[in-house]
Amino acid sequence: MTWITWRRYRVRIISLGLYVVALIVFMVLTQHAFQNAAVVCSRLHVDINQGDYCNAASLAKSHGSLVETAIALLPFFIGLVLGTPLVANEFERKTNRLAWSQGVTRTRWLVRTWLTLAIPTVVVMSLFALIVQWWATHIVTSISSGGGLIEPAQMRISGVAPIALALLLLTLGMLIGIIVRRFFSPYATSVVAFFVVMGVMPTLVLSSLAAKIVVPTSPYGITKLPNALRSRPWFISSGYRRIPGFHVGTHARSVSAVIQYCSNTANWMKYNNIGKGYPACMLAHGLQVISIYQPASHYWILQWREAGLYVAATGVLLSLSIWSIRRWSA
């Protein structure tokens, strides 16, 4: 039964294969471009590997960003091209009535069909991940202006998470192809769903998967990074926290009012005795300005946990898919 799926998907599989090959070619090309640019810039005493800027590197940089985006979209295409039509096609051509009147149960049929694409996806993505890892560690730091692998843009394409993401989107596409048939296009729905997953994870979930490091800003606006954050951390966001033991007066403003007040430069002069500008103003109201980071050392922890979430979600979606087709009635 494996080969019938592969035969049916011949064109799609080859297209994806060509896409992967193209990505590899471009990775090699951008790698070369960067090496050349590094040489040129180093003559100007600019080390682009540290994130410094030099004109010669700008073209290589923008190409590198494009390739990065294209790599990040690979799981998306896998889900859309292989996942969504997997069962949807059977419904469309009514071959599900043929397949589900044979000797295997619907559960077995779905799992087998899914595996015929899931296993190659994981294998190919894993091999591809090795190449991406090489490329990312060489180039990516320059592209991201001094950032490291732990930056979201790099996290998205490197490590093990993309492998699990491809598996998840494959399964999500399959489920959407099963349940979305009557009113909306399963492909349109898949595109939306995939963007939601790919958008939500890095912005909302990822940063919380490991312990964050909080660095306070001094009243004079200086943020001294501890040792753990020395090498290319991921700056997540800045915020505030209450200073413990600060006495809140009876006419205290709400936090948002304080922030609004302190954002007004006209008010800064009042606090010149304790510091400078915004941080000083905030401090005077019992709020400490902080910066939130993930250290570079958390790279693999975040990767494995992210991948773990994707795999768990895949399991849930696979179960939902099985449940859905078992319930199906003509």
Place this chain on the structure above:
Amino acid sequence: MIEFRLDRHSGVPAYRQIIDQVRHAIHLGILQPGDQLPTVREVVRQITINPNTVHRAYRELELQGLTEGRTGSGTFIRQSLSEVSKQQPKLLSQLELWIKRARDAGLEIEAVEALIAEAMQSMKEEE
């Protein structure tokens, strides 16, 4: 080997036609004792007929003593009708005499057959 034909518009049930054709073939000597009747599958390949019907006809032939089924091999002719006539020469000549009288009285063949059928029917009812 016998080739069956079905006349679907004769009003005669299919299984009856098969039985009659076998009997007719035995009578004409086309089928001899020891000859094998076509298997149900072979019959079904010759004519479009429900296999159960063929089974039924063959079972009836067995009950009538004309055939015997040998497990694994098929259905075979057991005795020929002409053997019956050999065993009962007196009955046969009496019958031939009667038929001649009926024909002399002006009856067509169909009428003769109808008379015989009617007589057999009323005998069956009495039994």
Place this chain on the structure above:
Amino acid sequence: MTVALETVGLGRRYLINWGLRNCSLKVPEGSIAGLVGPNGAGKSTLIRLAAGMSKPSEGTVSVFGERVDPNSAAFLARVGYLDQLRPLYKHLRVEEMLAWGERLNTSWDMVSATRWLVDLEIPLDWKISLLSTGQQAQVALAVCMGKSSDLLLLDEPMASLDPLARQGVTQMLLDSVAEKGTTVLLSSHIVSELEPICDYLIILSKSRVQVSAPTEYLLANHHVLVGPHESQSFDPVNVISSKIAGRQATLLVQGDPGTLGPDWQVLSPDLQEIVLAYLAKPSAEQFVPSVEMSDLNQGELS
């Protein structure tokens, strides 16, 4: 006599319309049962319910004594189903389609399936999409029957096929039944196709069962009466159809016509007449004799 398929009060609703309603029948094991009725009568619905492709809205459907469960491997092994659309994986070659069937079924008769198609001169190494409609139908049936199931449910297997293809389909079917003793339920709206091969008949009209009986019993218990129509009155319950031409009446009557005057003729109807008469009179008395009365294995019937 074992029952291959039994329905009790079976019904299936699609939103507000009932595709099938209050259907109670039994199909004996080993029979070739024909399901006739006009389009929209519920034939496909009944077959899909029996195959587990559809879920009942009310009532029950059982196969060989077990409730139909499309998620049970045991059920799937015993029942074969051919959908009206005869779906196939058209990008495969014929032999690959058969190989697929072999992979997905434990008891697969590759020898017979191949032989049927070879006998019909279908090239096994051709892509299915290149075959004619009739040939594709024959391949679909071969895949269905290669499964060696105990019960075959075929939804209009001969519809829109040319006579040669129809003959091929019939031939495959009869050969399979002769070899394996499969019970078959096939639907059609052409009675003449079913008459030579069916020993059990179900007439479905407007989503309800009108007739469910062995064909021989059906034929033996219906009579065409021809005579002067004033001279006899009949219990209207038993009269399925009546045609008056001048002073002559031609009636199709269910059951024993009783004693008639000398100017009445009693004729035997053929299946086509009976079916047409029932379809024309949806209010006709249901003809569903009990199993004991209509035992298939009976010898001469009254």
